[in-house]
Amino acid sequence: MNNTNHQKFVNNIILEKESTLTKTSEYIWSHPETRFEEYLSSEKLLEVLEAEGFAIEQNLGGIQTAFKGEYGNGKPVIGFLGEFDALSGLSQKPLIDEEQSIDGQINGHGCGHNLLGVGSLGAAIATKAYLKSHNLPGTVIYYGCPGEEGGSGKTFMSREGVFDSLDYAFCWHPSPANAIMSNKSLANFQIYFRFKGISSHAANSPELGRSALDAVELMNVGVNYLREHMPDTNRIHYAVTNTGGISPNVVQANAEVLYLIRAENLKGANELLERVRNIAQGAALMTGTECEIEIDKACSDYSPNRKMEEIMYHYLKEEESEIVYSENELNFAENIWQSLTQAEKDNAQNMLQSFGVISDSNKLDHQRLSRIVNDYVISDKPMMGSTDVADVSWVAPTAQCTCTTEAMGTPLHTWQMVSQGTSTYAFKGMFRAARIMANTALHILKDENLLKSIQKEHKEKLEKHPYKNPIPDHVQPSTL
Structure with missing residues (x-):
């Protein structure tokens, strides 16, 4: 697979936007809001989208905190999925290695959605900038998707036809590893x-x-x-x-x-x-x-597009030589590791199966922050969790990656996850994910035959397993 000239362009755009993206992620982390009440977080993301020249549509699918920013026209239509909801009961001070809540705060970003939503935003900005600079046809859409934690926001949005125009879509998730999230979900x-x-x-x-x-x-x-x-x-x-x-x-x-x-x-x-x-x-x-x-x-159960994953893995591997950490970052990660229970340490590599680390977790032995990209392995074994990205994957071809944003062994939905959410290595992983998604999107955009094969794979899947949204029409999103 040959490198293409968009990589340098994407890298430069992400570098140029680092300050804006970092501040946006820090703001969302500092204003943790739970499902379908992410008013400040969605407002901040909309502010950035407007400044970047995206056309805004709010109240998407009838959900107050759902929105999209759109740029361009014509085909292909490329979607980037952003999440930004927090978890209740996970208030935690940042950048410390002991459990300590913030006075007057209840919620916390224990699943890294302050990073997830902004990483996808960076990818949308870079893809849009490339289309504009090179006068290419195509439409870039950033989707603000609320209520992933226990709310299935994207499933409600899918029920209302929000994603029907997409030709392909991307998402990612913070984790301790760098891999393709090839597992199906429950x-x-x-x-x-x-x-x-x-x-x-x-x-x-x-x-x-x-x-x-x-x-x-x-x-x-x-x-x-x-x-x-x-x-x-x-x-x-x-x-x-x-x-x-x-x-x-x-x-x-x-x-x-x-x-x-x-x-x-x-x-x-x-x-x-x-x-x-x-x-x-x-x-x-x-x-x-x-x-x-x-x-x-x-x-629904997540069903990724394998051809898209192959392209995404290529760009993930391209990033491998750039995974470098400072002494301060490694020391903080070590302190987080030491804060884990023995059971959590023993489970550190096993938990990574949910993020696509299937056959080579031993490569991470003694690493507190992953410097490697794990092998891409297709597995029929599902991850033991669920995601509403699943319903997008049945509407349009979809692929996801994961990038290192926390110390090895860090379980999701814990104070350790919250504490690391504004670390410099968390932002490094966020920028890496943005580059990978943007580069993959542009690679597919430039190869009409590849896009046809991606859509053929998706069509064949639906012929074998027709999709029906699982939420009845009368059910509406609920807050905590």
Whole structure:
């Protein structure tokens, strides 16, 4: 595969925009907002897009914090997916190696979305600049995608046809590694089970009551017995969101549990959901209560485009010689490593399978920050998690990479992840991801036959497995 003249151009644009991108990421990190309430974060990203000459459309798909910035005209239409939501309960001071929350702050960027959204923004800016400079046809769209954490924002957006015009799309994710995210992901449904009973005095007339809390507890027990009899790749999680009150002398008339049900594909997720529904109905029968079932959100299984991944891997490998860290960066990463539990250290390489490190994790032995690019390996084994990028991948050919933004062993959704979110090595990984996505996008844009083969692969996939959005039309995005 020959290098093309766009690489130097892209590298120069990203270098030119480093200060703007860094400040934008730092701002989003400092204003952590949870799903579908990312008002300040989306406003900041829109400000940068407008300054860069993108045409803005807000309230995308009817979601207040969803938006897009568009530049150019004609084909191909290239999409870059940006996330920017935080996690509740992960407030953490930056750039320290001990757990310490920020006074007055609850949320934190424990999944690196302050980096993810801005890395994709950098890629969109560089791609747009190249099209403009070389007077090329094509359309570049940056998608501001809210609510990835537990909200499946892109799935809602996909349901509303937001991505239908795309010829191909890119995303990336922060992690301790540099690799192609070649794994498929788990499809899921998030469902409320609300039980309605009859209240009564728990001592004087318990026989008159019908306990909704009993129904929730029986349902949870029943689902726990189900776990032995489902495929190993299935996952069921739950949180009791309403126990019916704090008075033990009252039979609880209302109680609620929220379930997250995962399987390798939507067919499997639907089958598992039906079994969980039956258990809920059984719990209602046992307790003389009624059960109302409401879908909160869902997402499909991620299905990447392999031809796009091959091109992306080429540009990822091109970046390998530039992975250099300072002594201060290595020392901070070492301190983060030492803050991990022994179990987390023992799991450091195993966790990287979810990011596409399949066969050569041993290359990372004794590295606190990855200096290498791991091999590109296609695997049928899914990552044990879910992403709403999945639904974009069924609408348009999609590929993702990951770049090193944190110390080896850093688990997602932890204070260590938050602390490293504004480190200099996190920004190095963010810029690397931006270059890789932009260079891949331009490579495909310049090769009409390659684009045809990418679209042929996508079409053949849909012929075998037709896509249907998993969220019913009446369901709307929910905040925490």
